[in-house]
Amino acid sequence: MMADSITMETLYRRLIKMGTAERNVPMKNYTTFKTGGLADIVFCPGTREQLRDALALMRAQSVPVTVIGGGSNLLVSDDGIRGVVVRLACDNGRPGLIRLCGDELVCAGAEAGKREFVNFCLDAGLEGMEFLAGMPGCIGGGIVMNAGTNMGTFADILETVEFLDGGGLVQTMEVTRDKAHYRKIDLGDDAIVLGGYFRLRRASDPDAARNTVSRLISERGVKHPLGYPSAGSVFKNPDGYSSWKLINDAGLKGKRIGGAMVSELHTNFIINVDNATSEDVRSLIVCVQNEVYARFGVRLEPEVKLVGEF
Ligand SMILES: Cc1cc2nc3c(=O)[nH]c(=O)nc-3n(C[C@H](O)[C@H](O)[C@H](O)COP(=O)(O)OP(=O)(O)OC[C@H]3O[C@@H](n4cnc5c(N)ncnc54)[C@H](O)[C@@H]3O)c2cc1C
Structure with missing residues (x-):
């Protein structure tokens, strides 16, 4: 059921107390394709608790919810999105969003950018995440998509994922091989990814890891049409074909x-x-x-x- 405009106004007033909220937002502002019509509301929660409270409120009001990250794999209708877009992307970084949780274990919130994640790991003297170099978007979107290249995918380094289930409960899931697929990790349709724990390796040669990242970014600049808005590869590779x-x-x-x-x-x-x-x-x-x-x-x-x- 779509909420009427009065409900949306009321909802907006409540949401701005739980983070940032904007009304009637062109989705071209939040997608790398730079297309898409107006979303009724785009909401970025301030904290996990505020996210949970906001989702409970929206569920109670039967307001449709769409979760996005960096918008780098989305084609949004020209008619826009009804209800609330929950945007889990941190534009300016946030202290503590990515942190070391052990010698070779990195914890990253869904909102963290992949670029910030790669740089954090390099600075910590770790390797294993180089395949993410130059890939846009956020950690949450990357987990959901099991994003990757022929060098590796999220599932290769993701040990545990934390998410909110459809009932708003925080769940933790170990990421085993059977749960990881081509551009998909089994989480359940309503799951909202909060973050993950990534198992990396101490780099035997930190400069080599840094050089690999720089090289991969340069290669993307040559092979991909980065001067134009896009969402990267549009189609999956069918079995046996490119x-x-x-x-x-x-x-x-x-x-x-x-x-x-x-x-x-x-x-x-x-x-x-x-x-x-x-x-x-x-x-x-x-x-x-x-x-x-x-x-x-x-x-x-x-x-x-x-x-x-x-
Ligand atoms: C130039 C370019 C190069 C690219 N190269 C690659 C590549 O090499 N490999 C690759 O795999 N992809 C690539 N992509 C596609 C894209 O960057 C990845 O799929 C990326 O991981 C998507 O992350 P995002 O944060 O932008 O997610 P979005 O595009 O915002 O969302 C993607 C999907 O995840 C869902 N989602 C997002 N965040 C959450 C969350 N926290 N909880 C629940 N659901 C969520 C959304 O609803 C949507 O279904 C590329 C894109 C571009 C523009």
Whole structure:
């Protein structure tokens, strides 16, 4: 059920006492695609307790809740998002959000940025997290997506995840192999990730780890179209195939719909070249899926999460 405007106003007044809240927020401000319509409310909780209280309030009011992190894997509808967007992303860092919990164990809150996490680990003389170099977004979003590259994924270094379950209770789950999948960790649909404990290694050569991070960031700058808004790779790689190659071989390099274009540099990226709408991007996603299916009989599945009504 969608809350009416009076309820949203009342809710807004209560939420600003529990963190920061904004009304009628263009989601293009909070997504790396730089598209998306208005969210009724975007709320960032001040503390975990305030998050829990706010969620209880929203549940009691039957207000739809959408949780986001850095917005780097999202395509939000041009019609926006009804209800409350809970944004678990810390723009300016926060003391204590990432900390050492043991010699080789790092604890990080969901809101922490991946970049800050990597830098913290390097400064602590640790290694094992280098594959995250240059990957945007937050720790929470990375855990939910089991984000990674061919060098590793979150599940490789994540020992334990802390989350709120659908009833608002804090749960802790050990991350074992059977719970980790390609771009997904089994947590339950309503789970809101609070943070995780990461098992790393003491670097035998800290300078080498730092150099690897710098190299990976430079390589991304060459291989990825970072000059344009995007959400990274749009499609998962089907078993036995590379999506970029299927898209390339289907002749879709540079294919354009409205302001959205299949990148010429990396064909699994759709880039926002000229004030694209989310509908432009979605239409291009469908077009690519259809063309690749027609040519190769392979169905491409989006890695990007579509949020709101399409
Ligand atoms: C230039 C570029 C390069 C990229 N490279 C890579 C790459 O190499 N590998 C890779 O895997 N991805 C890559 N991505 C995609 C993206 O950065 C990752 O998926 C990232 O981990 C998403 O994190 P986020 O905080 O931005 O999550 P969001 O995009 O905000 O959210 C992603 C999903 O997680 C959910 N979510 C977010 N936070 C929480 C939380 N605390 N609790 C519950 N649910 C939550 C959201 O509802 C959504 O379903 C890239 C993106 C870009 C733009």
